[in-house]
Amino acid sequence: MPYGDKVDCILVGGGLANSLIALALHDARPELKLLILERSDRIGGNHTWSFHTPDTNAATQRLLQALIIKSWSSQEVFFPGNHRILQTGYHSVSSARLHDVMTARLGSSLRFNAEVTSVASDGVELADGTHFEAACVIDSRGISNSTAWELGFQKFLGLEVELEEPCEQERPIIMDGTIPQVDGYRFMYTLPMSERVLLIEDTYYSNGKEVQHGVLEKEVADYAADRGWKIARILRRETGILPIVLAGDIDAFWRSNPNPDVPCAGLRAVMFNPTTGYSLPDAARVALKLAGVRDLRSAPVATLLRQHSIALWHQRAFYRLLNRLLFIAAEPEERLAVMSRFYKMPESLIRRFYASEVNYADKTRLLVGKPPINFFRAMGVVRERFDMRS
Numbered sequence: 319m320p321y322g323d324k325v326d327c328i329l330v331g332g333g334l335a336n337s338l339i340a341l342a343l344h345d346a347r348p349e350l351k352l353l354i355l356e357r358s359d360r361i362g363g364n365h366t367w368s369f370h371t372p373d374t375n376a377a378t379q380r381l382l383q384a385l386i387i388k389s390w391s392s393q394e395v396f397f398p399g400n401h402r403i404l405q406t407g408y409h410s411v412s413s414a415r416l417h418d419v420m421t422a423r424l425g426s427s428l429r430f431n432a433e434v435t436s437v438a439s440d441g442v443e444l445a446d447g448t449h450f451e452a453a454c455v456i457d458s459r460g461i462s463n464s465t466a467w468e469l470g471f472q473k474f475l476g477l478e479v480e481l482e483e484p485c486e487q488e489r490p491i492i493m494d495g496t497i498p499q500v501d502g503y504r505f506m507y508t509l510p511m512s513e514r515v516l517l518i519e520d521t522y523y524s525n526g527k528e529v530q531h532g533v534l535e536k537e538v539a540d541y542a543a544d545r546g547w548k549i550a551r552i553l554r555r556e557t558g559i560l561p562i563v564l565a566g567d568i569d570a571f572w573r574s575n576p577n578p579d580v581p582c583a584g585l586r587a588v589m590f591n592p593t594t595g596y597s598l599p600d601a602a603r604v605a606l607k608l609a610g611v612r613d614l615r616s617a618p619v620a621t622l623l624r625q626h627s628i629a630l631w632h633q634r635a636f637y638r639l640l641n642r643l644l645f646i647a648a649e650p651e652e653r654l655a656v657m658s659r660f661y662k663m664p665e666s667l668i669r670r671f672y673a674s675e676v677n678y679a680d681k682t683r684l685l686v687g688k689p690p691i692n693f694f695r696a697m698g699v700v701r702e703r704f705d706m707r708s
């Protein structure tokens with residue numbers, strides 16, 4: 319497409335959310351002219367995005383199918399005195415596959431090294447001065463700085479490694495909490511991509527953002543050695559700091575948006591599970607929602623997505639309460655016990671939890687009984703901070 323053309327829809331940021339929107343729109347309405355503007359030279363950055371089977375339905379699975387690099391039919395967790403295999407499927411999408419699929423299906427709509435400096439409801443401007451116009455502009459440039467949230471962090475460093483010999487790990491280890499607990503709640507996460515290739519991540523639910531890459535890299539290597547996995551070479555490194563929202567004010571967040579008529583999606587629109595930081599299931603659902611919109615103009619789409627974001631926020635108040643219990647009420651050493659207790663719950667509850675679909679009975683079950691947190695501290699957190707309004 320010649321630069322400067324008018325298109326139907328400009329997608330600002332070639333990350334997960336906008337890529338799924340582009341694929342869904344292209345599939346439903348191939349006549350639409352799309353333009354995806356990405357500041358880097360690749361779609362999707364350097365990520366492995368995963369999800370549990372129940373996080374998706376038939377429609378979102380169809381959208382994601384071509385992007386999945388590996389699926390497993392079960393997963394397992396380890397805690398001191400508690401090893402459990404869950405018969406819940408798990409799937410991984412890689413940014414490399416997303417880049418390839420986007421290039422194959424939408425290659426002429428992609429523009430790389432395109433730093434967007436100004437976004438309006440009818441067009442955008444790039445750092446080099448180029449303007450593009452469109453009836454609809456969707457901003458998914460990742461999380462925006464806001465004072466509307468109180469945050470904790472899920473931070474991690476992962477190594478994708480090739481082993482000297484095939485290993486027998488056949489299913490993902492979603493959490494191995496048997497490792498030493500430092501800097502909050504800590505666990506190792508392992509995805510066996512093949513007999514000889516593992517993605518191993520040292521992960522922390524922590525109050526601070528700092529990550530000492532060198533230290534964590536050694537921790538991953540030591541963990542692999544402890545499990546008898548001899549690393550032949552490191553294929554790839556992956557790091558992340560995901561926001562874990564403890565409390566906030568969604569209305570203040572949207573009021574402070576300088577461009578209310580510009581639709582936002584993905585992390586930019588706070589569409590993620592507050593406890594896991596996962597945004598892929600929400601991004602897939604939003605993509606399909608937009609593919610069904612006939613009036614693809616910025617203002618009505620902005621209203622639709624803002625309302626969706628606000629609805630998700632209110633539906634997920636319970637997750638933020640749990641985050642506060644975990645990050646504020648629980649002493650760091652109690653967090654492991656909280657997670658271990660969670661993984662003793664019925665598998666159906668765990669599935670609903672990850673799918674952001676806990677019901678009233680689940681909430682009661684998670685909070686009553688013997689949560690391993692000091693009751694009075696926990697009540698303080700609930701009373702004082704239980705969410706400004708939700």
Ligand SMILES: Cc1cc2nc3c(=O)[nH]c(=O)nc-3n(C[C@H](O)[C@H](O)[C@H](O)COP(=O)(O)OP(=O)(O)OC[C@H]3O[C@@H](n4cnc5c(N)ncnc54)[C@H](O)[C@@H]3O)c2cc1C
Nearest residue numbers: 331333334335357367368434459460558584585596597598
């Ligand atoms: C390492 C990592 C692993 C994760 N794993 C999972 C997971 O397993 N499952 C899950 O559901 N979630 C996961 N998440 C959380 C979440 O799904 C991801 O952060 C996801 O990428 C968010 O999608 P997004 O489209 O909102 O933002 P991003 O994917 O971050 O996309 C934003 C894009 O906008 C571009 N951009 C920014 N500013 C500009 C500009 N001015 N001009 C042009 N382009 C710009 C960026 O380069 C980027 O490509 C993970 C996050 C990280 C960091």
